Amino acid sequence: MATTEQHESVRRPSLFGASRPKERRKAIGRLGPWQLVNQLGEGAMTRVYLARPIDRPECRPVYAVKTLRKEWWHDPRAIDAQRREAWVGARVSHPNVAPVLAAHVASPPFFLAMPRIQGDTLAERLSAGKRPPLALALWIARQACEGLAAIDAAVGMIHGDVKPANLIVGTDGHTTLIDLGFCQSPRDSVGWASRAVVGTLRYLAPERVVSTAATDLRSDLYSLGATLYETLTGVPPLDSDDPAELIAMHRQAKPVCVRELRPDLPKPVASLVHRLLAKEPLRRPSSHREVIDELVRLEILCFQASA
Numbered sequence: 001m002a003t004t005e006q007h008e009s010v011r012r013p014s015l016f017g018a019s020r021p022k023e024r025r026k027a028i029g030r031l032g033p034w035q036l037v038n039q040l041g042e043g044a045m046t047r048v049y050l051a052r053p054i055d056r057p058e059c060r061p062v063y064a065v066k067t068l069r070k071e072w073w074h075d076p077r078a079i080d081a082q083r084r085e086a087w088v089g090a091r092v093s094h095p096n097v098a099p100v101l102a103a104h105v106a107s108p109p110f111f112l113a114m115p116r117i118q119g120d121t122l123a124e125r126l127s128a129g130k131r132p133p134l135a136l137a138l139w140i141a142r143q144a145c146e147g148l149a150a151i152d153a154a155v156g157m158i159h160g161d162v163k164p165a166n167l168i169v170g171t172d173g174h175t176t177l178i179d180l181g182f183c184q185s186p187r188d189s190v191g192w193a194s195r196a197v198v199g200t201l202r203y204l205a206p207e208r209v210v211s212t213a214a215t216d217l218r219s220d221l222y223s224l225g226a227t228l229y230e231t232l233t234g235v236p237p238l239d240s241d242d243p244a245e246l247i248a249m250h251r252q253a254k255p256v257c258v259r260e261l262r263p264d265l266p267k268p269v270a271s272l273v274h275r276l277l278a279k280e281p282l283r284r285p286s287s288h289r290e291v292i293d294e295l296v297r298l299e300i301l302c303f304q305a306s307a
Contacts, residue, residue: 030054031111032104037061045072045081050116063101064117068110081181082110088157088180089114094150096143098168098178117176122231123164131234132169134265135302140167140175141228142295147177148220149288157183158215162223163203164230186216201243202236203227206251206279218281221291225276225284232269233261237277251279266305269298 029036035057036049046068052061066085072078082105089100089112102113122140125132132140144167151157159166160182168176205222208215229237237255240246255277259270272294278284285291 031065031067031109033102034063034065034111034113035061036065040064042069045069045078051113062116064114066112066114070108073108073110079105079110082112084183085179085181086112088151088155088183092151092154092180094147094154096147096175096177097150098176098180100180117168117170117178119168119170119174119176121165122167122169122175122227125169126164126230126234129234132231134232134269135299135306136173137228137231138269138295138299138302139173140169140231141224142292142299143175144177144224144227145221145288145291145295147175148217148224149292151177151180151183152217152288155183155185157185158217158220159223160184160220161200161203162220162227163200164227165200167227184215186214201246201250202239204247204250205281207281209247209250216281217288218284218286221276221284221288222278222281224291225273229255229258229273229277232258232265232273235261266298266301268301272298 028038031049031051033054034049034051035054036051038050040048040050042048046066049065049067050061051063051065052059053063068078068082086100086103086105089098090103093099098114098117100112100114104111131137144162148159148162151159159177159180161179162177166177166179168178170176203223203226205215205219208219226237237258238246238249238253240249255274257270258273259265259267272291276284276291285294
């Protein structure tokens with residue numbers, strides 16, 4: 001499996017939404033029952049293609065086929081991630097989670113098929129300086145949390161890699177949680193850090209890098225807090241080019257108060273962000289519903305203040 005450094009350094013174009021013309025590369029071909037129209041993007045282990053069913057040539061290409069790159073076909077953990085995404089994506093039916101419609105993961109070539117989701121990743125928006133208004137930022141976070149709750153309810157797993165690059169935001173603000181290959185159940189948690197760390201370190205909960213610590217939904221909530229912090233301020237709560245230093249910062253360093261970077265933020269918003277970022281899981285909100293309900297209240301206050 002890719003190391004953290006590899007996972008973080010790979011450029012993540014709009015894998016499910018509209019790609020910029022210069023990022024497109026013709027890759028016309030066939031993969032199982034799918035006609036591949038062109039490549040939308042790629043990651044460390046996968047490539048994503050715009051596709052249509054091969055038996056319906058008149059159909060517009062409105063599907064995305066995500067393939068495991070050939071160099072990973074013999075890596076059991078890379079294969080497991082592809083299979084896990086297929087398994088979870090087929091069982092979670094929710095508007096804020098990317099569904100998997102079909103999969104071929106028993107033998108090479110490994111691939112998944114899903115609807116093409118229109119939009120840009122939140123990471124792309126932030127890197128372009130498009131920081132959303134407060135109400136939209138809260139709504140994006142709430143939709144992400146709704147998706148996390150749906151995964152938990154359907155399969156009893158955490159997402160394991162919540163970050164701006166794994167949230168696709170449509171032009172209407174609708175947000176979809178993608179990349180389910182790192183989902184894990186609590187029984188998978190102990191010893192996870194002894195493998196390559198796959199979650200992006202800027203958003204990884206402190207307990208996820210301690211081999212003896214179990215993780216649960218509160219680990220995802222920490223990552224959601226880090227994502228919301230960056231959405232509001234334009235910068236992650238903790239950052240370093242040195243992975244070891246960044247891990248130590250997550251375990252020990254206190255982020256700059258979000259209101260120092262955004263003095264206009266209401267105190268209740270800042271309070272939620274910093275509770276999500278608590279070092280000790282017991283100090284974070286204890287459920288998705290608690291966070292969702294609080295975000296709803298904050299959205300209402302935001303709209304009332306702007307009326």
